[in-house]
Amino acid sequence: MDTKELIFKLTENYGVSGDEFPACKTAANILSEYAKTEIDHFGNVIGYVGEVDKSKKTLLLDAHIDEIGLIVTYISDDGFLKVSNCGGIDRRLLLAQEVTVLGRKNISGVITSTPPHLEADDTKTPEIDNIYIDTGYTKEQLEEFVSLGDRIVFPAKAVILNCDQITGKSLDDRSGVAVILKTLEILKGKDLPVNLAVLFSSQEETGERGAKTAAFKIAPDYAVAIDVSFALTADDKPHKCGKLGKGPMIGVAPSLSRKMSDKFISLAKEENIPYQIEVMNGQTGTNADAIGVSGCGVKTVTLSIPLKYMHTPVEVISISDIENSAKLLAAFVEKGVE
Amino acid sequence: MMIDELEKLCNLNGTSGSEDEVRDYIINQIKNLCEYRIDNMGNVIAYKKGTCKVGKKLMISAHMDEVGMIVTYINDDGTLKIAPVGGIDPRVVFGRRVRVGKEKRLGVIGSKAVHNLSKEERDKAVTFEGMYVDIGCTSREEAEKIVSLGDNVYFDSDFVRLGDRLVKGKAIDDRAGVAVMLRMIREELPYDVTFAFVVQEEIGLRGSRCAAFEVDPEYAIVIESTTAADIPSASGSDRVCELGKGPVVSFMDRSTIYNKELYDLAFDLADKNNIPCQTKTRVAGGNDAGAIHITRGGIKTAAVSLATRYLHSPSCVADIQDFENVYKLVRVLSDSICSK
Numbered sequence: 001m002d003t004k005e006l007i008f009k010l011t012e013n014y015g016v017s018g019d020e021f022p023a024c025k026t027a028a029n030i031l032s033e034y035a036k037t038e039i040d041h042f043g044n045v046i047g048y049v050g051e052v053d054k055s056k057k058t059l060l061l062d063a064h065i066d067e068i069g070l071i072v073t074y075i076s077d078d079g080f081l082k083v084s085n086c087g088g089i090d091r092r093l094l095l096a097q098e099v100t101v102l103g104r105k106n107i108s109g110v111i112t113s114t115p116p117h118l119e120a121d122d123t124k125t126p127e128i129d130n131i132y133i134d135t136g137y138t139k140e141q142l143e144e145f146v147s148l149g150d151r152i153v154f155p156a157k158a159v160i161l162n163c164d165q166i167t168g169k170s171l172d173d174r175s176g177v178a179v180i181l182k183t184l185e186i187l188k189g190k191d192l193p194v195n196l197a198v199l200f201s202s203q204e205e206t207g208e209r210g211a212k213t214a215a216f217k218i219a220p221d222y223a224v225a226i227d228v229s230f231a232l233t234a235d236d237k238p239h240k241c242g243k244l245g246k247g248p249m250i251g252v253a254p255s256l257s258r259k260m261s262d263k264f265i266s267l268a269k270e271e272n273i274p275y276q277i278e279v280m281n282g283q284t285g286t287n288a289d290a291i292g293v294s295g296c297g298v299k300t301v302t303l304s305i306p307l308k309y310m311h312t313p314v315e316v317i318s319i320s321d322i323e324n325s326a327k328l329l330a331a332f333v334e335k336g337v338e
Numbered sequence: 339m340m341i342d343e344l345e346k347l348c349n350l351n352g353t354s355g356s357e358d359e360v361r362d363y364i365i366n367q368i369k370n371l372c373e374y375r376i377d378n379m380g381n382v383i384a385y386k387k388g389t390c391k392v393g394k395k396l397m398i399s400a401h402m403d404e405v406g407m408i409v410t411y412i413n414d415d416g417t418l419k420i421a422p423v424g425g426i427d428p429r430v431v432f433g434r435r436v437r438v439g440k441e442k443r444l445g446v447i448g449s450k451a452v453h454n455l456s457k458e459e460r461d462k463a464v465t466f467e468g469m470y471v472d473i474g475c476t477s478r479e480e481a482e483k484i485v486s487l488g489d490n491v492y493f494d495s496d497f498v499r500l501g502d503r504l505v506k507g508k509a510i511d512d513r514a515g516v517a518v519m520l521r522m523i524r525e526e527l528p529y530d531v532t533f534a535f536v537v538q539e540e541i542g543l544r545g546s547r548c549a550a551f552e553v554d555p556e557y558a559i560v561i562e563s564t565t566a567a568d569i570p571s572a573s574g575s576d577r578v579c580e581l582g583k584g585p586v587v588s589f590m591d592r593s594t595i596y597n598k599e600l601y602d603l604a605f606d607l608a609d610k611n612n613i614p615c616q617t618k619t620r621v622a623g624g625n626d627a628g629a630i631h632i633t634r635g636g637i638k639t640a641a642v643s644l645a646t647r648y649l650h651s652p653s654c655v656a657d658i659q660d661f662e663n664v665y666k667l668v669r670v671l672s673d674s675i676c677s678k
Contacts, residue, residue, distance in 0.1 A: 080570050090452035092464055093433025096651035098495070098506075108498050110506055110653040112569040113430060118576055122427060123463050132570050134647065134655060136501025156435070159444065162474025167435070167446050234417055234470055236450035245476070285453070308472065309448030312433045316446065316472065 001185055003178065003319050006030075007166055010174040011158045014102060016069030016151035017086045017206040018043070023065050023170075027177050027200050034184040035198055043202030044214040049184065050192070058195040059337055060220035060298070061183065061329070062211055062287050063176030063227065064204030067169065068311050070128075070152035072101065079139045080112065080132035083152060087205030090311050091125040097313075099133060100155040103146035108155075109135040156313035164245065164319045171315040173204070175305045175322055176226035182326030183333065193336055194222070204287055211287035215294035222260065222337045223300045224329065225288035228317070229278055231306035242306040245318040247274030248325040251302030255283045255292055259338040260301035267331045273324050278304055299338070303329060340521050340665065341505065341658055345497040347513035351437065353406035353423045353490045354541045360402040364516065364535050368523050381549045382535040386523050393529035393676030397555035397637075398522070398668065399546055399626055400515025400562070401539035404508065405650045407431070407491035409438065409471075412482060416475030418445070420491050422466055424540030430651035431493075432464045438473060439489035445471040493652035503582065503657050510654035512539065514644045515561030518665045522672075529676035539626050543593070546626035550633035557600070557638045557675045561668055562625040563656070564588075564618065564643035575619040579645045581657040584614030585664040586643040590621050593628025600640035600675070607670045613663050616645070642668050 009030075015023025020043040028045045031037045035047030045065060052058075068087030075081055081101065095113035100106050112132045116122060133152065135142065158168030177200055184198070197218045202210030204227075215223065229249050232241035242249040250264040268275035283289040284302050292300040305325055308316040352360040357380060364382050368374055374384040382402075405424030412418055418438070422428070436445045449464060471491060475481040497507035519533045532553045536545035550558065568580035579586045587604045589596055608615035631639035644664050647655040 076570050078570060088452055090433065091460065092429070092449075092452075095427070096430040096648045096653045097433065098653055108500055108506065110500065110648060110655055112571065113427070113648050113651060114569070114571060115565045115567050115578075115649065116425075116427065118567055118572055122429070123465075125429070125461055125463050130571060134500065134569070136499070136504035136655070138501075141501070161444055161446065161472070165474040167444070167474075230451050230454060233448065233450050233472075234413060234415055235468065236454055240454060309433075309446065310451035310453065312448050314433055314435060314446035314448050316448075316474070 003182065003322050004166065006178050006181060007174065008158050010177055011168050011170050014153045015066050016153060017066040017203045019151050020066050020202045024200065027065055030181055031198060034188060042210055042213050044210045045200035046214060046218065047198040049196040052195050056195050057221040058197055059333060060197045060199055060218055060223040061180050062199040062201055062223060062225045062291060063180050064173045064287060065177060065200040066202050066205050068205050072146060072148055072150045072152065075139055075142050077139055079137055079142055080134060082132060083128065085128050086151065088311055093312055094126055094131055098155060099152050101133065101135060101146055102151045102153060105145055107135050107145060109133040154313035161316060165316055166319065167314055167316045169313045169315065171307055171317045172228045172310055175228055175317050178322055179226050179305065179325040179329060182323065183329040186326060186330035187333060190334060192333060194333065196333060201287055208287050208290035212290040212294065215291040215298065219295055220298055223291045223298045225286045225291060225300060225302045227286040227302065227304055228307035228310065229304035230310065231308045233308055242276045242278060244306045244308060245320055246276055247321060248328055249276045249278040249304040249306060251278050251280065251284060251304060253280035253284055256288060256301045257299040260299060263338050264301065264328065264332060267335060268328055271327065271331050273328045340517050341661065343520060344513060344517045347516055348497045348507040348509045351492045352403055354403040354538045356490050357402040357537050367520050371523055377548065377552060379545050379548045380537045381545045383549060383553060384523060384533040386527060386531050386533060388527050388529040391528055394557055394678050395555045396557045396672055396675050397532045397534055397550065397553045398519060398559045398561065398672060399534040399536055399549060400519050401512045401536045401545065401626060402516060403537055403540050405540050409485055409487055409489045409491060412478050412485065413470060414478050416477050416481040417470040417472050418485060420466065420469060420471055424650065426650050428466050428469060429463045434652060435494040436471060437492045437494050438471060439485055443473055443484055445473040447471055495652035500655060503659060504655055505658060506653050506655050508652045508654065510646055510656050511563035511649055514563050514656065514661055518561050518668055521665060528673055531672060536626060543626050543629035547629035547633060550630040550637060554634060555637060558630045559668060559672060560625055560627045560630065560639065560641040561664065562641055562643040563646040563649060564623055565649045566645035566647050578620050578622060579616050579618050581645050581647065581660060583616045584660060585667045586616055586618055586645050588618045588641055591624045592622065593624030594631050596640060597638040600638055603674060604640055604667065604671055607674055608667055611670050613666050615667060640671065
């Protein structure tokens with residue numbers, strides 16, 4: 001499975017938090033080649049690789065399937081949509097941005113921006129409350145196509161930026177989904193020392209809710225949350241970021257299993273896989289936080305893919321980071337988790 | 339269809355001073371239809387012959403250039419510093435795809451993740467000073483192989499329909515005017531008319547100034563796009579003009595107090611010909627009329643504009659029927675002026 005094509009495919013369909021089905025379907029289809037797969041009522045894709053052996057511990061690999069977006073809250077008399085955010089939108093990019101309204105049919109729109117003569121202060125970013133979506137339709141027409149609660153997305157099809165880099169929307173965290181699928185490809189047909197469960201979780205961006213319910217259901221002993229993390233950009237601090245193209249970022253944090261972190265590090269060295277260490281000083285801001293305290297507790301670690309410009313339609317990742325993450329994760333599953 | 343040609347024109351790239359793609363397209367369209375010349379500025383001056391009558395000397399103009407950015411520096415990490423060419427609110431550039439240089443290399447404009455911003459930073463718009471374009475290079479050496487200082491940077495924005503009435507695209511300002519002029523050149527006109535496709539409007543009305551001097555007309559019509567603020571957050575006169583209410587004819591803007599005779603004539607003709615027509619409810623903006631009307635001993639000038647939302651952004655939005663009506667009004671206005 002070509003990594004670039006896999007990313008293109010996984011990001012093609014939308015899956016804004018709470019409305020992940022289109023994205024789930026694509027991911028579940030691919031996952032079903034490797035695992036018994038279901039989509040549960042919470043919008044989680046859950047898969048079990050092989051038969052469950054009760055004498056073995058269970059390892060869960062998680063990546064979230066949802067992406068950030070907007071949600072329709074009101075249709076104004078003159079045919080503009082008012083919205084709220086689903087997940088942490090970067091308000092700096094809203095003005096005059098192109099969007100697609102996912103109504104009964106997909107509708108193109110533009111976020112309103114106020115011309116200079118009406119702006120007392122154009123050095124400020126707009127509040128979500130003060131923007132509208134311009135679709136060109138009247139209120140009556142909109143009421144036919146659009147319901148309150150419909151999602152709105154930034155329609156940025158993934159493309160190659162340069163050589164090994166891909167830019168597009170929802171690389172956070174379809175990249176993680178891709179890493180898991182690539183891992184399963186490597187492990188196919190192999191005897192594993194653990195029962196392997198896979199979760200493509202819903203509603204991470206709105207509070208790690210899918211991972212919470214699914215982890216309860218799966219009840220794993222160990223878990224790896226595969227998400228994206230900050231790749232250094234010119235205006236950020238090197239000590240807070242990894243670097244794009246320099247390999248997976250292994251999480252080390254008080255809330256994570258240090259044994260699992262150490263195992264990842266030693267495996268990366270053994271297998272000659274480039275890696276970076278991501279130190280966090282408490283919780284991680286990923287599904288690891290919810291999974292780690294599921295049931296009686298789950299030993300959890302994070303594996304992160306460096307990504308630039310998070311939560312924008314111009315996110316950037318490196319294909320080599322995805323492939324190296326998959327290699328490392330496959331070694332981890334195969335050679336014991338701690 | 340004029341709207342199909344507008345789509346083609348908007349998808350061409352031509353920031354001020356680099357109007358080549360647009361100029362080449364125009365020349366291809368008109369070369370068998372009329373005499374034309376390209377002046378030292380890069381303006382295309384087309385001399386369209388009328389069917390018979392001799393009338394007043396009229397110049398109709400529209401500008402070929404669009405707003406965009408220019409590469410000013412290559413950072414050590416391979417990202418590009420840019421400056422705006424023309425007036426752009428930096429807030430409509432952030433978080434976008436752009437095209438860099440002649441080869442139209444893909445680039446993206448982002449910054450550190452929203453998660454890593456302080457509360458103050460979240461509320462603060464990104465400025466051009468703090469902005470950079472990422473073309474996927476990791477060093478200056480790598481970037482220098484692809485990009486040169488002074489390369490143009492364009493919005494990457496598809497031309498699409500919005501709803502039943504509207505279109506969205508970059509550069510509607512002022513390819514709409516270019517499309518109207520091309521249509522008129524293809525048609526039979528009763529009087530001789532000189533059409534000036536001008537350069538460098540967005541950086542200070544520079545092409546039109548020389549074109550007007552060269553052509554030396556008695557009358558001029560400028561076909562433009564102008565800011566409409568008919569959005570829910572604006573009311574009353576703040577809306578300036580509105581989509582769907584026809585061409586915009588101004589009495590005054592920041593650069594021109596328009597000739598009263600032509601202003602009245604435009605509304606008169608609109609009324610007689612059942613063309614909706616509106617004026618701007620604020621003295622705002624400016625266009626090539628500012629340069630043209632004070633050329634030589636002064637030229638009687640009118641501006642007929644297409645009301646456009648989100649002007650100077652990658653997502654300009656205009657009304658298809660308004661566009662058609664801009665054409666209709668310019669047609670009757672030019673005939674009427676020539677027959678004076």
